[in-house]
Amino acid sequence: MADRINVEVSYALPHRQEIVRLTLPLGATVFDAVQASGLLQKYPEIDLEGQNKLGIYAKLTKPDTVLRDRDRVEIYRPLIADPKAVRKKRADEGKAMKKGGASDQG
Template sequence: MIAVEVSYAATPQAQQVVSLHLELGSTAEDAVSASGLLRMFPEISLGSVNQLGVFGKLARPEDVLHDGDRVEIYRPLLADPKEVRRRRAEEGKAMKKGGGPKAAA
């Protein structure tokens, strides 16, 4: 048996984390299914809308998990960060580190 966690941030303020014990050789998709998060959040659609990661690195549903792994279900991006930076540069606006408003000097 291996111990894993599955997390999903339904909103930026609310995150669900489920701890599980799974059979050795279980996949990321097995963990998501066993977590119950697909029933709690029907908007999750693996592959077409939501991607998976393990500790911040993209993972495929068929990737085999290891003891202690944390599977993360990612929400789709609302805006492409590269496109936002390009638009701001065209408008001549500067961004401070972290993407917030530019600080007054």
């Protein structure tokens, strides 16, 4: 079995996660694993050339990256909002609340 590797391909949806376990030939790539998983057919919204990024254990990677035994390939959905913009907005709202709250105290 040394010429085969075991990997998982994961695609997280808003309310659940799809995980497909595969045995692939040694030298298989991230793209090979995604293709073999059947997730591209099951979820046609996955766009590997555009919106969706790929990773191995939360680290972005390219589709031609060669996999190692027990790697977990992750298909990431596009972000709905920019996390930096959300944090900035939250911080600005917090500052406004503090200013208003401080003037009421005597």
